[in-house]
Amino acid sequence: MRSLVSQVCLPVLALVTLASTYPGNAAEITLAVANSTCGTVQAVGARYVETHDIKINYLCKSSGLLAKGIRGGAIQADIYISASQRWMEYMVKGGLVAADKVVSPWGNRLVVGAPAGSPLKLEAWNDLTTDKVKTILIGDPGTAPFGRYAKQALQRTGIWEQIKQKITTTRHITLLADRLAQSDNRTVGILFSTNLSDRLRSIYPVDPTWHPEIRYYMAPLGAPEAGTEASRFFEFINGDPGREAFQSAGFDVSG
Amino acid sequence: MLQRLRNCSLYRQLIIPMFGIGLFSLLGTVYFSNILKESVAALDTVYVDGDIRLHNLEQIEKQVTFYRALSLRHLTTESFSSMEEINQQLQQTRRKILDALPGARTAPAVTEQPLPESDEYTHDLAAALRSYFGETGVAIKLSAEFEKEAAFILLSRVESKYVPRIMEITSQLIRHEFEDIAVSRQVLMSVATQNLYITIAIGISGGGLLLLIAFAVIRGVTRRLSRLLTWSQAISEGNYSVPLTQDSSDEVGQLTQAMMEMADSVSDAHGKLETAKKNAESIAEALQIYANAFENSGEAILITDRNNHIINVNTAFTRQTGYELAEIAGRNPRILSGGNTTTGTYREMWQALEKNSFWQGELWDKKKSGELYPKWAAISVIRDPHGEVLFHIASFTDISDRKAAEARIEHLAHYDMLTGLLNRFSLESRMEQAILAAKRDNQQLAVLFVDLDRFKYINDSMGHQVGDQLLIEVASRLKECVRESDIVARIGGDEFVLVLTGLKDTNRVPTLAGNIIDRISQPYTVNDNVFDSSPSIGISIYPDDGDNIDELLKNSDIAMYHAKNQGRRNFQFFTEHLLVASEERLDFEHQLRSALELDQFELYYQAQVHTQGNHIYGMEALIRWNHPVRGFIGPDRFIPIAEEIDVIQQLGAWVIDEACRQLAIWKQTTTNPLQISVNLSAKQLHSDTLIETVREVMEQHRIREGELELEITETATMSDPELAVRQLNRLNQLGVSLAIDDFGTGYSSLAYLKKLPINTLKLDRAFVGDIENDRNDAEICMATIALAHNLGLKVVAEGVETTAQRDFLAEHRCDYLQGYLFSKPVPPEAAGALLEARHAPRETETCR
Secondary structure (H helix, E strand, O other): OHHHHHHHHHHHHHHHHHHHHOOOOOOEEEEEEEHHHHHHHHHHHHHHHHHOOOEEEEEEEOHHHHHHHHHHOOOOOOEEEEOOHHHHHHHHHOOOOOHHHOEOOOEOOEEEEEEOOOOOOOOOHHHHHOOOOOEEEEEOOOOOHHHHHHHHHHHHOOOHHHHHHHEEEEOOHHHHHHHHHOOOOOEEEEEEHHHOOOOEEEEEEOOHHHOOOOEOEEEEOOOOOOOOHHHHHHHHHHOHHHHHHHHHOOOEOOO | OHHHHHHOOHHHHHHHHHHHHHHHHHHHHHHHHHHHHHHHHHHHHHHHHHHHHHHHHHHHHHHHHHHHHHHHHHHOOOEHHHHHHHHHHHHHHHHHHHHHOOOOOOOOOOOOOOOHHHHHHHHHHHHHHHHHHHHHHHHHHHHHOOOHHHHHHHHHHHHHHHHHHHHHHHHHHHHHHHHHHHHHHHHHHHHHHHHHHHHHHHHHHHHHHHHHHHHHHHHHHHHHHHHHHHHHHHHHOOOOOOOOOOOOOOHHHHHHHHHHHHHHHHHHOHHHHHHHHHHHHHHHHHHHHHHHHHHHOOOEEEEEEOOOOEEEEOHHHHHHHOOOHHHHOOOOHHHHEOOOOOHHHHHHHHHHHHHHOEEEEEEEEEOOOOOEEEEEEEEEEEEOOOOOEEEEEEEEEEOHHHHHHHHHHHHHHHEOOOOOOEOHHHHHHHHHHHHHHHHHHOOEEEEEEEEEEOHHHHHHHHOHHHHHHHHHHHHHHHHHHOOOOOEEEEEEOOEEEEEEEEEOOOOOHHHHHHHHHHHHHOOEEEOOEEEOOEEEEEEEEEOOOOOOHHHHHHHHHHHHHHHHHOOOOOEEEOOHHHHHHHHHHHHHHHHHHHHOOOOOEEEEEEEEEEOOOOEEEEEEEEEEEEEOOOEEEOHHHHHHHHHHOOOHHHHHHHHHHHHHHHHHHHHHHOOOOOEEEEEOOHHHHOOOOHHHHHHHHHHHHOOOOOOEEEEEEHHHHHOOHHHHHHHHHHHHHOOOEEEEEEEOOOOOOHHHHOOOOOOEEEEOHHHHHOOOOOHHHHHHHHHHHHHHHHOOOEEEEOOOOOHHHHHHHHHOOOOEEEOOOOOOOEOHHHHHHHHHHOEOOOOOHHHO
């Protein structure tokens, strides 16, 4: 019942409310975006707004929190972008997303990162178990996919039990990137290569065969009619303009 | 058998039964006194054991709450090493709880039924705790693997499965413990009393039997001896034809036989004088045996001559009284008298001796040492055939022990065990006498009902041992305040009653009551704790306020409640209009019924703001009753009464309608989205007209989905969960947003709430208020926020009053805030002004 209500009534209501709040604008759409793609999606959005009379709102959180918020009714959005297949399946099961509308245009890679000024060097993956590394930051495996991938890689290579006591989790990737940038020389973090800012550098690439393939999944929420603002933007970001932006941000767009 | 005994020697006739019975009673008495002693010791053990077990149960309750807080902290911790530390604390706490578990109970030997129900509870508690720890352990392990999500879900399931059960069993156990102590005490008391009675019965019957046997034997011997004497006098007068039959073969029988032969000889010739002389010697021998029996008897025996001068006493007498024969020979037994025996008793005694030659009864005598003691006396008068008194024989038993036991029972029945004051029972009998006396002498009585203020608080916070010490001290201070002749009683918990007797007028009563208040309000020192307490006193006067005990006590009680209402630490006299006060409640109900028609209710609105940005997103509507005489009355006062007298449906419908009407007005002037919250009482939630009312109101005022929020308490959904879920689902279909009010005060868990179609949790002000003081509360607060988000719910914190609380809640990502820090509840116009400004004013530290 609740899903029906949000499918039909919420967009209508949102439009009515927005129309009265921002009388000058014709339309407004809201994107629920996995944290790791937040910057790139905003860049694509900015290009889109140049040519369209529309306002775009961005909700950047971990994929799991977004999924639960949308399903619980606390978050209302038009398009959902997840950093893992698991949370998109959760949405499909919840009836919030039509399975045939889900696309997966981009992929990503995990790296071991350190503060830009850190002299730390990893000769091999197993160096994580040595005294050189005191703290390893990863995402919360429960809600942040990049944390789940990191845990899977550590388990797959058999060092999870040895390094467990060095682990500290963070809720989402921007938080991890910030914290890592302010850390000491014995701290490393496992994160998407696209989230390395100029305050961080990669010290070891994670072998992609150690974890399931990292793909992003995107779908419109509910069943928007073709020709609405949301579906027009969906096509834009799924098409060439989106591909170019993601490629230049370092994402894998070959899939 | 009896005949065979009579044929034995006198010595055996006396000693065999006496020794047998004496030994039997002695053993019986020793045996039962020993049991009595054990019962008293067992009674002591019951109290001590009970205390320890109660303390342990309270400890378990506290530690389980701590354990819950710790496990939630573990789940919200992100670093492994911090989790390790918390895990160690968890294990310590778990050990503490398991150590404090009540073990197998060692029921006192005399309690035959060891309350198997309670053991079952103990067993259940241990099982529930072990399963709770076991399953929580699994959640903790998941958490340590950084699988927080799965751990959250498991933990909330485990909590809802076990915690309410554990808390329920613990409180059941505490209740049982209290019952146990009471039951064991009763059983032990009745066993002790029974033993006491048996001991006394054996003592008395043993002593009585001894006396009876001694009496029978002595009586038999003296009767036969005096018959023999009469006969021998006849013989000596030369009358040999007098017949004599003696049917026993004991010494007296032999004597008779010899005398008969002597008589034969005398009748034949004086020449047989030698034979007669021999026979006389055997008489002396018999008397010697008799004297031995007398001397060696366990009973104290005293013999006086016909003029009541002491002629002999035995060793047992010397042992009992301390007097040697030489000291008192020739004196009157009066010198033994202690002065505590009434002259009536003596008069009765002499009358009985005169009439029946026998008397027995209780006398208070004095020992040589001067010590007074009670004794049981049996006195026989020995007379010659003409009825002339020959001598008196008296035997005594010391009954001090029996007396002391009787006095103890008497005390227990009439006095309060803790304070030694009169108990309720004897208060009533003493009051009855006092009323009779006052009626006869045309005097007055004052009944003071004294109740300690805050006693329950002291008892709860400092422990009941301190509470008991306080009561003892209060009792002694009360006694110091009144005369010896006045009555002071404790009739329950912290309730004392004083009765001032024989008053000519009541002028001095207020002064005395004032003194009592001053005296009781002096600080108390118990176990190095210094604290204050004060009394509230209600006073009723005989005969003005009642002429019987019940009425006087009831009216002084009413006056005492009045004193409490007047702000405690004062005294109040009973007046007729206090009786009227209870009728006022009826009046209140009547006014409440008509208040709606008279338009006396008003809604106030309190702003709810976004944690980030501080702008208003909603208003909570709060009802007030603008009473024409009493001024503003808050909902706490009248909503419970409205629920009782069934006007809550109309009142509730009015509130929903009024709040929505106001919302419709605001929507015309403001462009910002706004939500209005209305509280729903439990009765309203269960009403079958609720859905229709809400639907109509929403249509009439064009309220859209999400604009109306109804708040219900956790407990309202719990009385009939199925009906609650049905009603809430229907409200949800109408587009009403639903919130759980006062979350955290009940036992419900998030897992249970998951079944309800709710959107919002309102964190109770009690938790928010303690954020700065109580680490556990702060942690429960922040874990609740995290768990609620996990279920996709919004969280509103109520009662936010300081910036520290706001910062804490913002840091832990609470969605919305409400409280005096932003705005107090204000009338609609002021609320409208706030909305126009969009931001709630920051009434920060200045408003506190």
